[in-house]
Amino acid sequence: xxxxxxxxxxxxxxxxxxxxxxxxxxxxxxxxxxxxxxxxxxxxxxxxxxxxxxxxxxxxxxxxxxxxxxxxxxxxxxxxxxxxxxxxxxxxxxxxxxxxxxxxxxxxxxxxxxxxxxxxxxxxxxxxxxxxxxxxxxxxxxxxxxxxxxxxxxxxxxxxxxxxxxxxxxxxxxxxxxxxxxxxxxxxxxxxxxxxxxxxxxxxxxxxxxxxxxxxxxxxxxxxxxxxxxxxxxxxxxxxxxxxxxxxxxxxxxxxxxxxxxxxxxxxxxxxxxxxxxxxxxxxxxxxxxxxxxxxxxxxxxxxxxxxxxxxxxxxxxxxxxxxxxxxxxxxxxxxxxxxxxxxxxxxxxxxxxxxxxxxxxxxxxxxxxxxxxxxxxxxxxxxxxxxxxxxxxxxxxxxxxxxxxxxxxxxxxxxxxxxxxxxxxxxxxxxxxxxxxxxxxxxxxxxxxxxxxxxxxxxxxxxxxxxxxxxxxxxxxxxxxxxxxxxxxxxxxxxxxxxxxxxxxxxxxxxxxxxxxxxxxxxxxxxxxxxxxxxxxxxxxxxxxxxxxxxxxxxxxxxxxxxxxxxxxxxxxxxxxxxxxxxxxxxxxxxxxxxxxxxxxxxxxxxxxxxxxxxxxxxxxxxx
Amino acid sequence: xxxxxxxxxxxxxxxxxxxxxxxxxxxxxxxxxxxxxxxxxxxxxxxxxxxxxxxxxxxxxxxxxxxxxxxxxxxxxxxxxxxxxxxxxxxxxxxxxxxxxxxxxxxxxxxxxxxxx
Numbered sequence: 186x187x188x189x190x191x192x193x194x195x196x197x198x199x200x201x202x203x204x205x206x207x208x209x210x211x212x213x214x215x216x217x218x219x220x221x222x223x224x225x226x227x228x229x230x231x232x233x234x235x236x237x238x239x240x241x242x243x244x245x246x247x248x249x250x251x252x253x254x255x256x257x258x259x260x261x262x263x264x265x266x267x268x269x270x271x272x273x274x275x276x277x278x279x280x281x282x283x284x285x286x287x288x289x290x291x292x293x294x295x296x297x298x299x300x301x302x303x304x305x306x307x308x309x310x311x312x313x314x315x316x317x318x319x320x321x322x323x324x325x326x327x328x329x330x331x332x333x334x335x336x337x338x339x340x341x342x343x344x345x346x347x348x349x350x351x352x353x354x355x356x357x358x359x360x361x362x363x364x365x366x367x368x369x370x371x372x373x374x375x376x377x378x379x380x381x382x383x384x385x386x387x388x389x390x391x392x393x394x395x396x397x398x399x400x401x402x403x404x405x406x407x408x409x410x411x412x413x414x415x416x417x418x419x420x421x422x423x424x425x426x427x428x429x430x431x432x433x434x435x436x437x438x439x440x441x442x443x444x445x446x447x448x449x450x451x452x453x454x455x456x457x458x459x460x461x462x463x464x465x466x467x468x469x470x471x472x473x474x475x476x477x478x479x480x481x482x483x484x485x486x487x488x489x490x491x492x493x494x495x496x497x498x499x500x501x502x503x504x505x506x507x508x509x510x511x512x513x514x515x516x517x518x519x520x521x522x523x524x525x526x527x528x529x530x531x532x533x534x535x536x537x538x539x540x541x542x543x544x545x546x547x548x549x550x551x552x553x554x555x556x557x558x559x560x561x562x563x564x565x566x567x568x569x570x571x572x573x574x575x576x577x578x579x580x581x582x583x584x585x586x587x588x589x590x591x592x593x594x595x596x597x598x599x600x601x602x603x604x605x606x607x608x609x610x611x612x613x614x615x616x617x618x619x620x621x622x623x624x625x626x627x628x629x630x631x632x633x634x635x636x637x638x639x640x641x642x643x644x645x646x647x648x649x650x651x652x653x654x655x656x657x658x659x660x661x662x663x664x665x666x667x668x669x670x671x672x673x674x675x676x677x678x679x680x681x682x683x684x685x686x687x688x689x690x691x692x693x694x695x696x697x698x699x700x701x702x703x704x705x706x707x708x709x710x711x712x713x714x715x716x717x718x719x720x721x722x723x724x725x726x727x728x729x730x731x732x733x734x735x736x737x738x739x740x741x742x743x744x745x746x747x748x749x750x751x752x753x754x755x756x757x758x759x760x761x762x763x764x765x766x767x768x769x770x771x772x773x774x775x776x777x778x779x780x781x782x783x784x785x786x787x788x789x790x791x792x793x794x795x796x797x798x799x800x801x802x803x804x805x806x807x808x809x810x
Numbered sequence: 811x812x813x814x815x816x817x818x819x820x821x822x823x824x825x826x827x828x829x830x831x832x833x834x835x836x837x838x839x840x841x842x843x844x845x846x847x848x849x850x851x852x853x854x855x856x857x858x859x860x861x862x863x864x865x866x867x868x869x870x871x872x873x874x875x876x877x878x879x880x881x882x883x884x885x886x887x888x889x890x891x892x893x894x895x896x897x898x899x900x901x902x903x904x905x906x907x908x909x910x911x912x913x914x915x916x917x918x919x920x921x922x923x924x925x926x927x
Contacts, residue, residue, distance in 0.1 A: 611923075734847050746844050
């Protein structure tokens with residue numbers, strides 16, 4: 186409601202300004218306004234409502250506003266895009282970006298929610314390996330964005346955030362500007378950004394803006410926040426000696442040489458080592474290093490988060506039935522406490538290499554239980570892998586090599602059997618309606634496998650069927666999940682990732698859960714408006730399904746029936762028509778599809794649209810998981 | 811006398827196997843009690859065990875639901891939560907569901923995945 190009022194007041198203020206400045210076309214526009222149109226408030230009313238007094242033309246013109254310099258600073262950091270929902274606290278910077286900055290590098294992306302803007306930046310960074318800007322409007326924009334920021338923080342993704350704020354209470358107008366401002370606006374999200382600053386001069390802005398980029402991109406990567414004070418944007422830049430510091434990047438931390446040697450000894454001596462990786466491959470090279478480590482050790486690699494390891498590699502998996510690891514190497518695993526506890530129980534050793542050891546905050550408990558591990562290396566895993574691989578190779582004798590290769594052959598056979606089992610399981614309920622997730626993924630695969638495809642959605646709610654059926658061997662083919670489990674991430678992150686894929690000519694596909702899309706479906710419009718090619722297949726199970734199962738479990742524990750588990754958890758009665766929703770936002774869409782025989786033809790039609798450079802959506806009514 | 815014997819035999823059989831259920835009602839109950847949540851609307855798609863084809867007897871089925879071996883995965887339901895009569899109806903419904911699990915080789919798209927290098 187406040188935003189609507191703000192929009193009205195700003196529109197009214199603009200109208201009042203027109204009355205003062207009176208461009209040539211203004212009189213014509215006023216004359217053609219119907220008599221029964223909503224009356225526009227006059228300058229006196231606007232002044233009373235907003236506290237803004239109309240001024241003379243000469244005193245209103247600001248040459249070289251501070252926000253122009255802010256754009257100069259941001260342009261040195263090579264941002265391609267800026268995602269934002271517009272707001273008055275950054276109106277000066279907004280104007281500078283699109284006029285002074287020519288709306289290029291960065292290009293402004295219109296978002297319908299700040300959570301969408303940040304989550305788009307989240308998805309973009311996971312493909313492109315660098316941040317884009319998400320801009321927030323004062324207190325309200327920051328609070329809208331906060332959940333998406335938290336997801337990115339836990340997912341260790343760099344996002345460059347800029348927030349507007351009326352910091353100077355003397356200049357701040359009464360009413361809306363006060364509602365949208367804070368004494369310390371960074372405090373709203375400080376628990377889950379890596380660094381923030383509120384510069385009070387343009388020189389300070391330049392320094393902090395460059396520093397923020399470097400901090401965001403140094404592992405463990407995370408969102409950063411720079412506050413662009415309204416007054417700093419609006420006032421003329423009268424300084425002639427301002428300079429923009431050169432960006433100097435901090436190298437990622439590498440593991441201590443002694444600790445790396447000890448890890449190598451444990452791994453080479455292990456009879457059944459296991460590598461668990463979550464976010465190791467920050468770059469495509471990281472995936473090559475992961476393959477080299479696995480093949481050096483002939484150790485299985487469990488990888489269900491980001492794209493760290495090819496899923497069809499013979500060493501992909503957990504080693505097969507009965508493979509009880511005696512040494513577990515955790516690489517960039519956020520919470521190793523579970524696997525460490527299990528390892529300890531069977532007498533196995535645990536090694537952890539993660540840069541998270543170097544960054545801790547107190548309030549939010551995302552760090553999990555204390556990791557009781559045998560060797561804890563505080564370092565970035567990708568940066569440490571070359572030394573670890575080298576150390577392992579030096580320790581492997583010819584005899585040991587033969588033993589490792591024998592193990593590798595057994596692991597390859599276990600991998601092959603596991604894959605065959607998965608494919609057989611995909612046939613279960615093949616003709617079922619609602620459609621099985623396995624069939625949805627199986628029908629989609631032959632239609633995209635010859636494209637340069639990228640799966641830009643999480644597989645956790647679709648029983649990992651793409652990983653079980655498709656062939657993932659490129660770094661950009663999977664971006665993992667939300668980070669902190671916050672819903673509302675999926676749709677905008679997919680759009681952001683698809684945007685990053687666009688310039689590489691890749692085909693982006695998202696298997697989109699219905700509950701997630703309903704948080705902020707306006708991102709469908711953003712994708713259509715900015716012509717972001719993305720195939721969205723709805724996993725429409727008509728509910729917040731995880732919660733259905735949780736409520737069911739609670740009812741059981743309390744000896745009550747689960748016959749009310751649908752209350753508060755289901756999205757039915759009426760069913761939501763996602764094809765109509767997407768069409769309303771300007772996308773090509775079909776559905777709902779309930780007969781699995783209709784999948785492939787619908788997918789083909791939608792793929793044709795996406796290959797033209799547009800987003801398209803197919804609504805499939807699915808089994809719960 | 812022979813008629814009486816047959817009647818007694820029939821009652822004894824029902825007592826051993828439980829009353830036969832109403833499959834149509836069971837279909838409603840399968841959704842109402844959220845059984846579909848883990849086992850799928852098909853009774854065989856989801857994180858829960860495959861219930862199709864239903865191979866255990868009704869008594870065993872009910873006993874399993876009352877006291878599952880891993881209650882942190884499969885919630886237990888007492889007779890208070892799901893009465894025996896409802897369990898019988900659900901069982902009857904599950905018995906009507908077709909086993910839709912052809913071999914992967916018989917499905918072209920799965921066979922392609924299976925045989926892909």
